[in-house]
Amino acid sequence: MLLGLVAAARAEGPTYGLGSTPAPAEIDALDTLVDQDGALLPAGSGAPAEGAILFAQRCAMCHGADGEGTDTAAGVGPMLIAPGKQGTKGIRHLHFATTLFSFIHRAMPMHQERTLTVDQAYALTAFLLWRNGIIDEDEQMNAESLRDVVMPNRDAWQPPPETSG
Amino acid sequence: MTDNKLEDRRRFLKGGAALGLAAAAARSAQADPGDHELSRSAYGERSTFVTSTRISDGGNNCSFGSDCNTLSPIQDQVGIITPSALHFNSSHGATPPDIDPDRHELLIHGLVQRPLKFTMAELKRLPFVSHIHFIECSANYPLPVDVTVQHTHGKTSCSEWTGVPLSILLNEAGVRGNAKWIVAEGADRDFHSKSIPLERALGSCYLAYGQNGEPLRPHQGFPLRLMVPGAGGFSHVKWLQRIKVVDKPYLTPSERFNPLHGPKSVVTFPSGGQRLEGPGFYTISGLAWSGGGRISTVEVSTDGGRRWQRAELKGPVLPIAHTRFALGWRFDGKPATIMSRCTDETGEVQPTATEFAAARGVGVDRVLAREVRRQGQWNLVFPWRVNGDGSVEHHLWA
Numbered sequence: 001m002l003l004g005l006v007a008a009a010r011a012e013g014p015t016y017g018l019g020s021t022p023a024p025a026e027i028d029a030l031d032t033l034v035d036q037d038g039a040l041l042p043a044g045s046g047a048p049a050e051g052a053i054l055f056a057q058r059c060a061m062c063h064g065a066d067g068e069g070t071d072t073a074a075g076v077g078p079m080l081i082a083p084g085k086q087g088t089k090g091i092r093h094l095h096f097a098t099t100l101f102s103f104i105h106r107a108m109p110m111h112q113e114r115t116l117t118v119d120q121a122y123a124l125t126a127f128l129l130w131r132n133g134i135i136d137e138d139e140q141m142n143a144e145s146l147r148d149v150v151m152p153n154r155d156a157w158q159p160p161p162e163t164s165g
Numbered sequence: 166m167t168d169n170k171l172e173d174r175r176r177f178l179k180g181g182a183a184l185g186l187a188a189a190a191a192r193s194a195q196a197d198p199g200d201h202e203l204s205r206s207a208y209g210e211r212s213t214f215v216t217s218t219r220i221s222d223g224g225n226n227c228s229f230g231s232d233c234n235t236l237s238p239i240q241d242q243v244g245i246i247t248p249s250a251l252h253f254n255s256s257h258g259a260t261p262p263d264i265d266p267d268r269h270e271l272l273i274h275g276l277v278q279r280p281l282k283f284t285m286a287e288l289k290r291l292p293f294v295s296h297i298h299f300i301e302c303s304a305n306y307p308l309p310v311d312v313t314v315q316h317t318h319g320k321t322s323c324s325e326w327t328g329v330p331l332s333i334l335l336n337e338a339g340v341r342g343n344a345k346w347i348v349a350e351g352a353d354r355d356f357h358s359k360s361i362p363l364e365r366a367l368g369s370c371y372l373a374y375g376q377n378g379e380p381l382r383p384h385q386g387f388p389l390r391l392m393v394p395g396a397g398g399f400s401h402v403k404w405l406q407r408i409k410v411v412d413k414p415y416l417t418p419s420e421r422f423n424p425l426h427g428p429k430s431v432v433t434f435p436s437g438g439q440r441l442e443g444p445g446f447y448t449i450s451g452l453a454w455s456g457g458g459r460i461s462t463v464e465v466s467t468d469g470g471r472r473w474q475r476a477e478l479k480g481p482v483l484p485i486a487h488t489r490f491a492l493g494w495r496f497d498g499k500p501a502t503i504m505s506r507c508t509d510e511t512g513e514v515q516p517t518a519t520e521f522a523a524a525r526g527v528g529v530d531r532v533l534a535r536e537v538r539r540q541g542q543w544n545l546v547f548p549w550r551v552n553g554d555g556s557v558e559h560h561l562w563a
């Protein structure tokens with residue numbers, strides 16, 4: 001029955017003639033979520049050293065000076081940097097580094113979302129990857145190099161069932 | 166100013182206009198919300214003696230400038246509909262964006278033949294559906310510090326939702342052959358995004374603009390939210406601005422892929438923090454719900470689970486909706502442990518902690534500590550202890 005539904009949606013043309021065609025620029029403005037394979041990663045780059053400065057300025061008040069996480073009235077942010085650069089805490093639980101960039105770029109810092117430039121988001125991504133022992137201190141992150149990063153928790157990724165909600 | 170308006174109307178009425186016209190003019194004057202005599206009842210208020218409210222979930226959202234997550238006072242509710250003003254709220258730190266519905270648009274793009282954008286007015290011209298569905302936060306679980314059922318179970322609510330089947334919009338756009346999933350995205354501060362399998366999107370999903378006969382409340386996603394009946398609250402993307410048709414599930418740092426919620430019930434009277442006035446007759450009452458479909462039976466035990474009695478379902482009994490149950494009971498002044506368990510139309514039974522631990526082959530302590538739970542949801546039988554003095558407290562960890 002579900003297959004039938006899918007086939008119907010694919011086969012039929014428009015019925016109601018409502019809605020309008022968005023301009024390509026309108027789509028591009030919203031189409032910013034980067035998938036795990038790195039499609040839509042924007043042009044730009046950043047290195048851990050630049051990220052370290054930004055982290056102290058824009059992130060540490062909630063995530064702690066060492067990314068250890070805080071939970072106080074002044075700021076609340078989850079742990080980002082795993083102790084000893086081991087295990088799957090902090091960002092080490094992520095399966096893909098590409099989604100980390102996307103989250104920083106689209107959703108951080110809280111209450112100042114989307115105020116980071118592309119280069120700044122790459123730099124912060126690079127900083128967090130370096131501090132978690134995943135890349136070297138002098139590695140530049142950009143669309144190509146970020147796709148090549150293998151996260152420590154990569155192998156735990158399993159495609160979800162198509163019955164999920 | 167108001168007085169002048171009233172005076173104008175009186176003068177007009179005295180002026181000898183035809184009776185019908187005068188009545189129409191008076192009605193239109195009354196509809197002016199600035200009229201002092203009506204301003205207090207223009208949008209209805211409840212009795213000053215009714216004071217039930219949502220409370221914070223105790224989380225830290227409100228400590229850093231965002232709206233608190235709130236728990237619905239289900240101990241005070243009757244029937245199955247949650248008043249819109251009392252619907253639980255869990256927005257992961259988002260304060261509702263203040264969206265002008267006349268400027269809001271929904272974009273549908275990705276693996277489609279015709280990318281489309283819809284205004285709210287266009288969406289409302291399309292065929293609509295109306296369903297009574299519950300939404301439950303996947304983090305609706307009790308803690309030992311909790312006192313009332315609002316604390317232990319208050320992240321579930323049930324409304325009549327009205328909106329457009331998502332299949333209509335996807336058909337208008339024309340889904341391409343390699344499409345397998347959709348990503349729904351909100352206009353909140355972090356662009357909350359959730360991947361949904363295409364089959365489910367074309368099946369039961371709809372985009373709601375109405376809640377209990379009026380537009381969605383801002384905390385519920387005004388002007389538009391995704392409904393994924395039976396899925397965790399997390400999937401019901403609020404302030405919906407975009408649907409991208411894609412070939413695989415997209416991952417975000419907070420993405421979760423869980424099965425639909427299983428059968429769950431709780432006794433709301435008597436429940437924690439309440440006090441029975443003394444021995445005598447009481448009607449035990451509560452709520453049952455399941456993401457799997459209709460509730461088929463609810464059983465209630467008043468002796469800690471040794472014997473179970475079939476409770477009466479106080480209709481309507483609807484799929485994926487709160488279902489009200491009740492059972493008459495005579496309190497004899499001796500301590501009693503009261504609990505409910507439900508079964509849904511798929512045959513899945515709400516388990517006790519002991520049953521759940523045995524089924525998973527783990528110790529019950531790990532289940533009580535929530536280390537092992539039904540994927541994405543906590544749905545165990547929850548006992549209340551009625552003490553000899555009529556006071557009530559939770560009894561799960563006893």
